[in-house]
Amino acid sequence: MRTSREFLIKNNLPEIQPVAEEVIGFCREHGVGESACFDVRLALEEVVSNTIKYGYKDSVVHTIRVRAECDAQSLLLEVEDDAGPFNPLEVPTPDVSLPAEEKPIGGLGLFLLRAIMDHLEYSRRGEKNILRMTKIFQQT
Amino acid sequence: MPLKVTVEERGEGAYAIHPVGSIDSNTHTILLAEVEKVLKNNPTLLIFNMADVDYVSSAGISVVLTSEKSLKLQGGTVLMVNVQPQIKKVFNIVQALPPERIFSSVQEMDAYLKEIQRKVKAGEM
Numbered sequence: 001m002r003t004s005r006e007f008l009i010k011n012n013l014p015e016i017q018p019v020a021e022e023v024i025g026f027c028r029e030h031g032v033g034e035s036a037c038f039d040v041r042l043a044l045e046e047v048v049s050n051t052i053k054y055g056y057k058d059s060v061v062h063t064i065r066v067r068a069e070c071d072a073q074s075l076l077l078e079v080e081d082d083a084g085p086f087n088p089l090e091v092p093t094p095d096v097s098l099p100a101e102e103k104p105i106g107g108l109g110l111f112l113l114r115a116i117m118d119h120l121e122y123s124r125r126g127e128k129n130i131l132r133m134t135k136i137f138q139q140t
Numbered sequence: 141m142p143l144k145v146t147v148e149e150r151g152e153g154a155y156a157i158h159p160v161g162s163i164d165s166n167t168h169t170i171l172l173a174e175v176e177k178v179l180k181n182n183p184t185l186l187i188f189n190m191a192d193v194d195y196v197s198s199a200g201i202s203v204v205l206t207s208e209k210s211l212k213l214q215g216g217t218v219l220m221v222n223v224q225p226q227i228k229k230v231f232n233i234v235q236a237l238p239p240e241r242i243f244s245s246v247q248e249m250d251a252y253l254k255e256i257q258r259k260v261k262a263g264e265m
Binding site: 013014016017034035038041042045046049052053096097099100101103105108109111112115116 | 162164165166195197198199201202205206208209212213226230233234235236
């Protein structure tokens with residue numbers, strides 16, 4: 001049975017980890033395996049940390065909404081924020097094959113996101129960025 | 141859980157760095173601070189012992205990559221040992237280190253180091 005749960009994260013990096021644990025707990029309730037849970041945690045962190053670090057120009061507290069929807073076949077993770085318009089899918093892919101001295105340090109988070117999630121979709125609704133990420137997995 | 145990092149000097153410019161916990165966007169600065177202290181000593185070999193690391197994000201990878209860039213400039217080497225499969229997967233995706241320098245066990249790493257020493261002695265490197 002597909003169920004959904006919502007989580008809220010304030011724009012403060014230490015807030016990510018406790019919420020990520022709750023999201024993983026929700027995944028485990030659906031029998032999601034540890035490898036997929038790792039990927040979900042990583043995807044969530046990469047997206048939300050990016051928003052927190054670069055999305056806000058003020059010192060106001062902002063709330064990032066995370067909705068997780070899960071069943072035996074897949075997980076949908078939807079992250080909604082009120083940061084400035086930003087489509088992470090338009091960020092150029094870094095060339096990770098470059099030797100160490102030329103390899104970029106920035107951009108690896110979004111590169112990982114593309115590698116570990118099966119489908120990514122961005123939209124802008126009003127003043128909100130919405131990123132939908134899907135992970136397809138085998139039930140354990 | 142806050143990240144804990146211990147550093148052990150192994151002599152002849154070799155250092156072992158042992159983080160314990162998760163290396164994420166919040167905790168990676170703890171690891172970076174310890175790495176930067178070690179880098180000031182111009183190490184020739186840096187070994188990240190990942191036995192007690194259960195999670196790493198791009199922020200953690202960036203610390204290892206910073207180490208790699210720094211050591212490569214001075215002809216040194218970065219190795220990672222006791223790497224759990226999901227951590228290894230992440231490092232391989234971004235190609236942060238050549239796969240031959242990421243080891244699942246100390247035994248594997250020691251065999252690699254012995255082979256390097258043999259090649260150096262034989263003039264092959």
